[in-house]
Amino acid sequence: MLSLCDIRKKTIGLWENVADYIVTYEVSIYERAELVIELGIRTKDALHIASAIKADADYFITTDRKLLNKNIEGIIIVNPIDFLRRYYYEG
Numbered sequence: 001m002l003s004l005c006d007i008r009k010k011t012i013g014l015w016e017n018v019a020d021y022i023v024t025y026e027v028s029i030y031e032r033a034e035l036v037i038e039l040g041i042r043t044k045d046a047l048h049i050a051s052a053i054k055a056d057a058d059y060f061i062t063t064d065r066k067l068l069n070k071n072i073e074g075i076i077i078v079n080p081i082d083f084l085r086r087y088y089y090e091g
Contacts, residue, residue, distance in 0.1 A: 023051040039070055059083055
């Protein structure tokens, strides 16, 4: 039986196979994450957002209402439905 840690590693490995860009450790990501944390965002979420900004992502897609209500410089935070609307109808 796989442990939770093993399952997480396997899942991350699957995502890495389809990723266009993999963000690796850089001090600038942590510095940006610290600024995002100051906006009241949890550390894990802040690191994800900072990584997306570092990767030059246009959008950060989430269903987390706390994140959806935040205005963060460098990225547009949207829910999946609004992203699809923008992508297919405004794009």
